[in-house]
Amino acid sequence: MDAAGLQPAADAEDMTVMRVVARETFSRDMAEILAADIVSAYRSLDGTKSERLEPAVSPRRGHHAT
Amino acid sequence: MISNKVEPPAGNGPGTGLSATYALRYFTESVPRYEIPADGMPAGAACQLVHDELNLDGNAAFDLGTFTTTWMEPEAERLIVQNLGKNFVDRFEYPQTTEIHQRIVNMLGPLFNAPDQANFCGTATVGSSEAILLGLLAHKRAWRNKHRTGHPNIVFGADAHICWDKFARYFEVEPRVVPMAKDRFCSDAAAVRERIDENTICVGAIMGTTFTGACEPVREIDALLAGINQDRGWDISIHVDAASAGFVLPFTNPELVWDFRLSHVRSINVSGHKFGLVYPGLGWLLFKHAGDLPEDLVFYVNYLGDTMPTYTLNFSRGSGMVMAQYYNLLRLGYAGYKSIMENCLANARYFAGRLVASGLFDVLSTMELPIVTFRFRQKAGFTPFQLSRKLRERGWMLPAYNLPPTRRT
Numbered sequence: 001m002d003a004a005g006l007q008p009a010a011d012a013e014d015m016t017v018m019r020v021v022a023r024e025t026f027s028r029d030m031a032e033i034l035a036a037d038i039v040s041a042y043r044s045l046d047g048t049k050s051e052r053l054e055p056a057v058s059p060r061r062g063h064h065a066t
Numbered sequence: 067m068i069s070n071k072v073e074p075p076a077g078n079g080p081g082t083g084l085s086a087t088y089a090l091r092y093f094t095e096s097v098p099r100y101e102i103p104a105d106g107m108p109a110g111a112a113c114q115l116v117h118d119e120l121n122l123d124g125n126a127a128f129d130l131g132t133f134t135t136t137w138m139e140p141e142a143e144r145l146i147v148q149n150l151g152k153n154f155v156d157r158f159e160y161p162q163t164t165e166i167h168q169r170i171v172n173m174l175g176p177l178f179n180a181p182d183q184a185n186f187c188g189t190a191t192v193g194s195s196e197a198i199l200l201g202l203l204a205h206k207r208a209w210r211n212k213h214r215t216g217h218p219n220i221v222f223g224a225d226a227h228i229c230w231d232k233f234a235r236y237f238e239v240e241p242r243v244v245p246m247a248k249d250r251f252c253s254d255a256a257a258v259r260e261r262i263d264e265n266t267i268c269v270g271a272i273m274g275t276t277f278t279g280a281c282e283p284v285r286e287i288d289a290l291l292a293g294i295n296q297d298r299g300w301d302i303s304i305h306v307d308a309a310s311a312g313f314v315l316p317f318t319n320p321e322l323v324w325d326f327r328l329s330h331v332r333s334i335n336v337s338g339h340k341f342g343l344v345y346p347g348l349g350w351l352l353f354k355h356a357g358d359l360p361e362d363l364v365f366y367v368n369y370l371g372d373t374m375p376t377y378t379l380n381f382s383r384g385s386g387m388v389m390a391q392y393y394n395l396l397r398l399g400y401a402g403y404k405s406i407m408e409n410c411l412a413n414a415r416y417f418a419g420r421l422v423a424s425g426l427f428d429v430l431s432t433m434e435l436p437i438v439t440f441r442f443r444q445k446a447g448f449t450p451f452q453l454s455r456k457l458r459e460r461g462w463m464l465p466a467y468n469l470p471p472t473r474r475t
């Protein structure tokens with residue numbers, strides 16, 4: 001508790017939030033892409049979507065894009 | 067920002083200086099990092115060096131959490147550059163700058179519905195923080211002018227921006243903070259009632275909190291004060307922090323009554339650099355009646371052989387952002403601001419809808435303003451801080467943060 005008689009939220013995790021301020025530069029297109037990216041980032045963190053960090057084909061068969 | 071002294075590493079190995087790689091073109095030796103270089107360098111070299119270092123900063127276009135403007139039209143930028151070197155406080159030298167400031171204040175008074183008979187006044191500030199510090203200071207002085215004894219207090223919600231705490235600490239006023247309930251992210255009249263007394267300098271009400279964009283019930287607080295001031299013979303008024311909402315609600319929802327239409331709302335701040343659509347460095351403070359600003363807080367500067375009143379914390383500043391605000395008001399007009407704000411709101415609601423539809427998030431914002439605050443619907447094996455970091459891989463800058471403390475149960 002602090003001096004004002006307040007205490008941090010009991011369930012701190014529950015009270016952690018994220019914020020997007022839809023300013024003039026935040027287009028509908030950006031909203032679309034961002035929402036998809038958020039879901040996809042969430043999925044890769046919770047393990048329901050696996051991320052491939054290595055090329056799927058070997059350099060002998062596939063050309064590593066430059 | 068407070069920067070600390072850095073002990074330079076011994077010797078002249080790595081870490082002692084800026085070693086630029088443009089070996090032959092610009093540099094043969096590294097440039098000291100924490101000392102003023104003995105000699106200068108060509109303009110192009112210095113510019114390139116600073117520019118390259120700043121590449122490490124995030125791209126402002128991807129900064130989605132910020133309230134402040136990251137883009138203005140090239141014409142506005144031209145005006146800003148033209149006015150950077152004009153000291154805003156030099157009224158004698160730049161009378162037209164003073165005139166334009168006066169025009170803007172006169173546009174904002176009616177925007178916040180100052181009554182026709184009210185002799186409002188206002189000033190540009192560096193941002194809403196300075197505007198709030200000055201606004202609350204006026205309330206404190208007005209209280210002190212009436213009460214020779216007693217210790218002043220101020221009532222505001224735990225959802226207030228840090229500058230409210232700053233005021234309380236810097237100006238030695240006891241903060242009486244209304245805690246948040248689990249599902250209510252703003253102050254309410256009943257909680258205010260429990261905390262006010264004859265030494266309350268004013269009550270704060272926030273239109274568009276930093277945390278969730280919630281709008282506090284100013285109307286209810288106004289009604290509460292009307293009753294209690296009459297019963298007790300007190301004179302407690304309201305300062306509205308409309309840092310965000312001040313340039314949104316007058317366009318998107320002009321019927322909503324939160325401003326000078328309420329009799330106890332005596333001062334309002336708004337950020338020019340948020341939905342006023344100006345780059346960082348501009349806020350506004352308005353008093354409903356010139357008399358709400360105690361005369362002994364006002365200083366005078368020379369103005370064309372006359373004296374001009376000023377009310378600021380700092381003295382010198384550039385005129386660029388004030389001109390940029392004027393540009394926006396002329397360029398957009400009421401209709402322009404209205405269509406931009408409606409568009410922002412539509413995009414915010416669309417985005418919030420997408421988040422909810424994913425089934426992964428709850429949106430906490432009430433969406434009166436284009437601010438979307440969300441949290442995980444279910445407990446996950448990771449935190450929003452980790453999600454924030456993950457999103458950075460794509461360039462998005464999306465802050466995760468904790469909501470203010472809740473009421474003790």
Ligand SMILES: Cc1ncc(COP(=O)(O)O)c(C=O)c1O
Nearest residue numbers: 193194195227274275276309337
């Ligand atoms: C509600 C509110 N009040 C005050 C401020 C402080 O404003 P400034 O950054 O303009 O000093 C902010 C900034 O985010 C805010 O959201």
